[in-house]
Amino acid sequence: MFGFREGLCAQDAMLLLKHKVVQSRKVGVVLGLDLKSAFDRVQHSAILERMSELGLGKRSYEYVRSFLTGRSAELVAGEYEVGKRGLGCIGTPQGAVISPMLFNLVMAKVGKRLTREGIGHSIYADDLTLWCVGKGVEETRDTLQRGIDAIEEELAGTGLECSHEKSAYVVVGPRSRRWQDVELRANGGMIPRVKELRVLGLWLQEARGNGVMLDKLQRKVGAAMQMVRRVASRRRGMKEESVLRLVQAFGMSHIAYVAGYLKWGVTEKGKINALIRRIYKAAIGLLACTSTEMMERLGVHNTLEEVIEAQRISQTERLRGSAVGR
Template sequence: MLSSCIFDSFDHVSLPFLANLFKHIKSSSTSLDAVPPWFLKSGFKTMGPSILSIVNSSLSNGSVPSCLKHAVVSPLLKKPSLAATELINFRPISKLPFLSKVIEKVVFSQITPFLSINALLDEFQSGFRAGHSTETALVKVLNDLFLASDSGRAVVLIMLDLSAAFDTVDHSILLKRLECEVGFRGTALKWFHSYLKDRTFSVNFANVSSSVVPLKYGLPQGSILSPILFSLYMRPLGSICRRYDISYHMYADDTQIYFPLKVGDEQSLQSLLLCLNEIKIWLSNNFLQLNEKKSEIIILGPSNFKERVVSILAPLEMTVKDNVRNLGVIIDSSLSFDKQINSVVRSSFYHLKIIAKLKPFLSFNDLETVVHAFISSRLDYCNSLYVGISHRQL
């Protein structure tokens, strides 16, 4: 279905706008930057007009210079204890040219109001959106779970695991979706075509670089545009869930679906199975891979009912668990938060003991920073979910 909203061109930005953007963008440098970002920022009064010309030329011509579409990937060992001889133990960290990030931020600043005003992002997509967070996503989901529980219904919650979802996005499908469903046309669509196509990368490890390799699929890691483009790529998934009257929520590529049902009404689970089957077909057609073995199911309801539900859901090859980690918060089948609270307390005490040993060597300000980084951040994360817990748990 063609979108009735049209975004066909970008506006030129002014020098004051660009100067303000430079103040807030990080000065992280890569081997791709001929001129260090700190030098560009410090000399902006002199070099600003030239940078502005590059940015506005990219926007008006609908093109991204090829030198700004190359990424350097540095493998980072996930944990020091892991074997460096196994590739699976490394996490790829992609670094983009500084000027590429500048242009991306300008584009981001213009498309987000368009998407927001025209409600083009799924209302249940909370990833990387103003006024949304993992906390707001969990508040919505848990509120629905509590409402279902209070009304005497059971709930089947499924956490879908997508394997390297950002890396398998098909550019042609995404561009078609941007044109037909979102409304990007003209030079705006041409810009996204140029931005996605003919990207390259090389791997740098121990100061040794690989040859340049074309990147035919996926979204650029580290780009401010990638999360929002992925959200638009995933738009049809919500339509599938709504067709079967299945509740859902997404945070970027973290997708969860949940289905309240009356205790004893196991037959209604057929609609959930049909929905999941259509989701799997859609994911496959869009080059996204559902990892069923890593996807998790948690059932909220009486134990005898859970057993019957498990037998019905057996063909899914998903793991049924008593508790799951949902966007960093442990949810148990009784919604008691006991395991989550114990996890936070245990982790906080562990780091507190380490900080106590470091205390003699730190200034008060440094000590305060460390405490906030390792203790307060854990206590504050999604703390609105603790409203209503018992005094014993507090």
């Protein structure tokens, strides 16, 4: 489990997916499993039962029980007022500091079960991802279906259910398009096959290359570029230092988030590097025709390769400080 744990983040789940699936030379199936309104439907009794099983102590148990029970909400809109209504015995309060931890208590047994079953997986809060790589169609189907069944068994009685309508799977790797459909079922319904699947902001696609992810980056960085052009003016705009911070926050952050977790082709790398140069040219007021050599001499930006390397070093150092990372 990666979500809401000290020293771990979504990119660590993406790193695991990279090593297990993206870098593999074999065909694999990645399944994104959705839980119906997870935070709003988890039962308080399941949380308290899990705390009791873990032996977290009477004081902690009573604190959480008091925190969850007897909650009410009141809606006021101008002169109109709706009386207080009880929130019932399901759901964790949105925005509360301990709500993610309470949800993780219920989900923890799911991760342990999948590990015992030997099924590749990552869990980030209510985002469940399963995968199977290098096996035939039938063995892949049996493995992933066993994982789905295990999840449903562990979540029985907690108020949490899988949604086959919002779940999906994608076949990735060489000759993935030739693969026949894998029949997977969740909560009685068939899970559809898609050509691209989003996993924590990372887009995996059936076809070779990363066209979908590249298109997303171009749109996001393009929007940031338009904003930069509106505020960057030599006469009455923001100072260069402030504009460069905007570029980092609203443009480069999107690239850095996914750059190190996909296998980019030479052409794709060239397009991303060109995108980086364009937004920095807009930020410092250079013409679009300014040569790449001159941009590199200025030293105001990092290339995609440098961003990937910096991200790798930073993530490695951070993971060394956590038990899971070690």
